[in-house]
Amino acid sequence: MLGDFLEKLFNRFLWFPFITAYIVLSGLVWYAISQMDWGNLKKTPIPVIIVASVLSILAALLFWWSYKETAKSLRFKRDFSESDKDLVKATDALDIMSKIGNQITKCISEPFSTANNHYTFHSICWLIRAFMINERSKDPKVVLFIPNEEESHLEPCGWANHSTRIQKFTLKISQENAAGFTYMTGEPYYLPDVNAPGVRFERNSYSNNSFCSLVTVPVKCGNEVIGVLSVTGQEKNSYNESEDIPYLRAFANALSPLVTHHLLGRKGVCGEHRETVGSKRTDHL
Structure with missing residues (x-):
């Protein structure tokens, strides 16, 4: 049941899992930084903060790229599915036309x-x-x-x-x-x-x-x-x-x-x- 709910949520809001993952990752990074003993560090924490910020930005770019690629794949899948439906419908129509022709020929003969x-x-x-x-x-x-x-x-x-x-x-x-x-x-x-x-x-x-x-x-x-x-x-x-x-x-x-x-x-x-x-x-x- 939870899986169905998450699937519907993903289909409705494609960005939801990427934003959630980014928030969780950023939270873990900054939580790890906050737990560090800065008094025992020889260097100032500024470079560490810069590195953490850069990593967060890179993570955001990575998630954004993943979101765009996933959206592109889903659009392609939907287009292919619609095309497949059209092909099936056209095939069904040809089959029915064939059956109609056979029945009419038999009746007229x-x-x-x-x-x-x-x-x-x-x-x-x-x-x-x-x-x-x-x-x-x-x-x-x-x-x-x-x-x-x-x-x-x-x-x-x-x-x-x-x-x-x-x-x-x-x-x-x-x-x-x-x-x-x-x-x-x-x-x-x-x-x-x-x-x-x-x-x-x-x-x-x-x-x-x-x-x-x-x-x-x-x-x-x-x-x-x-x-x-x-x-x-x-x-x-x-x-x-x-x-x-x-x-x-x-x-x-x-x-x-x-x-x-x-x-x-x-x-x-x-x-x-x-x-x-x-x-x-x-x-x-």
Whole structure:
């Protein structure tokens, strides 16, 4: 317990052990000088005092140098640790992208099935949720919204860590809410605090889940927005806008083929499109 306390104290006040050691060393030196019998010395104590003072100054310089070198080493260690974390995060993102690609390829290669599409959407949302867990967000929730046939509302097509009641939650396509804003503008939108005044946010009355942070990114097919990926966090400032949004945009782009496949199949043109493409390939051969 004492070791943990000293470690925290050292991390908080790096200079603390060096100052303490210097005070102790200086105290020992001057205590030794005070115990000397100056009456039996042939020489005056002035040179001794000078030597003790010089030694104290040298000790102070030594401790100062040690402090600077230790601080430099700790900064390097922290920078290396952050770089290592970034590398691990990038590796995890590549692994998830690979898994998303495999699942989408498998789903698209099979006969069109709304149930199969939804199952794949759910599975991918769980992969994204696992990636979004960090020190600031312990329990994120993920939803994939796509427009309804009238393109008036956004409907949840896949989700992770939400209750099934979220199926009843549809968002009006409007700039008054985050997902609607992203769908209409094609731009990501981040809310560090959904309870702040003037934010674009529509609370889900069908869910008891509470959260404080929200980020939405568009799912695009070319320049056309075809869906919205939404991630929430229980804590304020759950995500870092410059670090997390690029990963979410990459995941949303990876989802684009399956969302397109789902929308075409819903209109009943997916099979017809396949037959047309297949006949063109046959003619070419």
